[in-house]
Each structure stands twice: as C-alpha cells, then as structure tokens.
Amino acid sequence: MITEKVRILWNKHVGSSYYKIGLKCGYELIAAKPGQFVMLRFEERTLPLLRRPFSIHGIIEGEGVEILYRVVGGFTGRLSEVKDGEWIDIMGPLGKGFFPPENSGGIFIVAGGIGVAPMLFLSKYILEKKMASSSGMRVFLGAGSKEDLLCRDDFSRLGLEVVVTTDDGSDGEACLITNPVEAAVREKRPGIIYACGPPGMLKCLAGIAEKYEVPSQISMESVMACGIGACLGCAVEGKDESRYLHVCVDGPVFDSRDIKF
C-alpha cells in the first residue's frame, strides 16, 4: 500500500451524475486486484478533510487506474470539477479483493447502481486470467432508472450476456435485479455469485445464495474515515457474534455467509 500524489489523466462526464477519472499511478496501484479500493483526498487538505473510498474500476495499462464515481456530496462534487493535469492524493490499493472462482461452474456478476464500479474490472480480470470463458459468465445489472444503468456496452463488448432491470421500468423489466438472478439460479445453479450494490440487494442475494447453496462474494460499503483499520468506524456485524468485521481491512469483499444482515 502506498500514499502518493498523482496526476489526473482525464475526468469525463459519462452521463447523469456519473464520471470516470483516470489517475497516473505507480506500479503498486497498477497491480491492484478487482474489489480493492483507494482513498482519495485533495492535496491542499481543504474540506472535506477525510479521504473518501472508491473502488478501482479498471487498470490503464502501464499508466494508472480508473475510477467510476457518482456525485453525491462535497468531495465527489469537487472531484467532478477537476481538470486534466491537476493533482490528487491517493492511498492504496486497500482491502481484500474478490477471490477467484473455486470451481468450474458458471459465474454470475450482479451489480446494483454504482455498485457496478468494481464489477467490470472483475469481469475483465476473470476473462484475461482465463478463469472462465465469456459463455460461462452472466451479468445482471439493476438500477433505479435507465440513466443509472452503467457499463452495459462494456460488458457486451467482452462477449457477456447482460440482463437488465430498472425500478421504474424505463429499461428492462420493472423489478429488482434479484428477481432474474433468483430465476436463473433456480434454473441452473452457478458455481459462484459475485455482487456489489446497495445493502438491500446484498441482503437479498445472501438469502438466495444460502437457499440454493451457491457460494457468493459480496463487496460492501460503509462510511470510512481511515481505510486502514485504525478508526474502527467501518464495522459491520459478522455472523460470528464474538467479533465485528471491518470493511476496510477484512473486506470490502466478504463471503456473504460471514455477514449478519
């Protein structure tokens, strides 16, 4: 893990309140694994003072990392205004990423909203490392509305089948993404489910995984102050009641069976 000041390669608006930013980084960050994250802060330490966590969305070959972000408040609002060539503080790679599939069964990739951020990186990684073929993977993308559906074309370009749902029915079926996931699991159990999204979606998926006895790894979010296990602010309750798990160091990726929802 390193902390460094890095140059912004680009910062692009990709629709609605979503942006992609490219950061020029050294070897340690380029070697990050899918599911790991970075903490960002503006170097002059203006408000907000605390670093903010973001999943690594992709590796820019030999150059740096890419982040997909949604503008929700002070930090992300300011981030959306930075220009190419400006500088930002980065700390990472942090946390534990996704573990490779342990069997040769199919792979389901499930993402809700901005939870898609680490899942495109994961999909590319699985294909590049030949852990599965594109025909053995299915992607399930859920969002509130059409404009919140991200990266569908990127997944399609990888040759992956993409199932889409929206809450308002503006694209795909009007239902929760967990509905088609459960139907597909019932039809043919995959070897593993990988997921990232809002807590309600992850809770529902953990239930599906338990019911059909499918291993599942979920990437969780929590409010983070330090990102390195020092402040204990990111605790979530584990199934083992004797201990809390810390999203920044024990996760953000967990076996869904280890979390008490």
Ligand SMILES: Cc1cc2nc3c(=O)[nH]c(=O)nc-3n(C[C@H](O)[C@H](O)[C@H](O)COP(=O)(O)OP(=O)(O)OC[C@H]3O[C@@H](n4cnc5c(N)ncnc54)[C@H](O)[C@@H]3O)c2cc1C
């Ligand atoms: C491990 C991890 C990975 C993340 N990856 C990404 C990513 O790839 N892309 C991305 O856009 N965001 C990601 N987030 C969320 C991101 O860190 C927050 O959106 C960001 O910190 C908000 O900062 P802000 O100052 O703009 O908003 P704030 O002013 O801090 O908050 C604005 C609003 O957003 C809510 N909010 C803040 N943080 C979170 C959070 N973690 N989860 C849900 N709601 C939150 C607040 O409650 C508040 O309502 C990740 C979070 C974690 C823990």
Ligand code: FES
């Ligand atoms: S964010 Fe400080 S312990 Fe996890």
